[in-house]
Amino acid sequence: MLEYQNISYMIKKMEALAYNLKRIRKSQNLTQSDLAEMAGIPRASLASMEKVNSNPGVESVVGVAKALGVTLDELLTPTPEMRYYKVTAKDVQEYRSKDGNFLSRLVSPIASKGTQIQDITMRPNCHSIGRPHPMGSYEYFYAYKGNAQIIVAGDLIDVEAGSLLQFPGHFKHVYINPSPDNPIYAVSVVVFDPG
Numbered sequence: 001m002l003e004y005q006n007i008s009y010m011i012k013k014m015e016a017l018a019y020n021l022k023r024i025r026k027s028q029n030l031t032q033s034d035l036a037e038m039a040g041i042p043r044a045s046l047a048s049m050e051k052v053n054s055n056p057g058v059e060s061v062v063g064v065a066k067a068l069g070v071t072l073d074e075l076l077t078p079t080p081e082m083r084y085y086k087v088t089a090k091d092v093q094e095y096r097s098k099d100g101n102f103l104s105r106l107v108s109p110i111a112s113k114g115t116q117i118q119d120i121t122m123r124p125n126c127h128s129i130g131r132p133h134p135m136g137s138y139e140y141f142y143a144y145k146g147n148a149q150i151i152v153a154g155d156l157i158d159v160e161a162g163s164l165l166q167f168p169g170h171f172k173h174v175y176i177n178p179s180p181d182n183p184i185y186a187v188s189v190v191v192f193d194p195g
Helices: 002-027 032-039 043-049 058-068 072-076
Strands: 093-096 102-106 115-122 127-129 138-145 148-152 155-159 164-168 173-176 184-191
Touching: 002 043, 002 058, 002 072, 032 043, 032 058, 043 058, 058 072, 115 173, 138 148, 148 164, 155 164
Parallel strands: none
Antiparallel strands: 093 102, 102 115, 115 184, 127 173, 138 164, 138 184, 148 155, 148 173
16 A cells, blocks of 8 residues: 555645646746756656656756756645645535434545545434445544434444544444434544555
8 A cells, every 4th residue: 555655645746746837937937948948958848747647857857946946845845725625515415314314414525535524413313324334444423412322233332422432434333313302413534444
C-alpha cells in the first residue's frame, strides 16, 4: 500500500505543479515561450508541465522555479482550494429507512477514500439493521443526544449520550432507539482498511 500512497502523493504534487506554474507564470505576465527561455528548457516541456499528467524532470522543475523566483514548495504545494473539499447541504446524500425511523446523511465527500461520515437521526422505537462494511473497516458510533443501543455480532451494547462505540465494520450490527418518546442524534464514522 505504501507504493500506492506514494503514487497518490506524487499525483497531487503534479496537479499542484500544473496549476501553480500556470497561475504564477500568468501573474508575472510571462508567456510560455518567455518562461521556457528563462528556465533554459524547450517551450513544449513547459507546456507539458502545465498539464496535470506531466512527468517533468527535476532539473526542469528547479529551472522553472529559479526563473520565476519562487521556491519548489511554492510550485509543488497545493493551494488552499486544492487542499480541502467542502460538502454543502445540497451535496449531502440521504438514506431513510422504509418506515422513516432511521435517517442517515452522508456528510463526507462521495469521492473521499477511506472514510465515510454520517449524521444519524433515530426516531423513537427505531430498530434499523446496519449494512456491514468491508473486512478491515471500523465503525465509530458517537451518540451526542439520547441513549442508543447497538447490537454488534449478537451483543447488545448501550451507547449513552456522550459515549463512543468502536467496532469492526464488517460485523452484523443493528441500531436501536429504545426510547418511546425521544429521538437520538449521532455521528457514525466508518474508516476503511487502507491496505
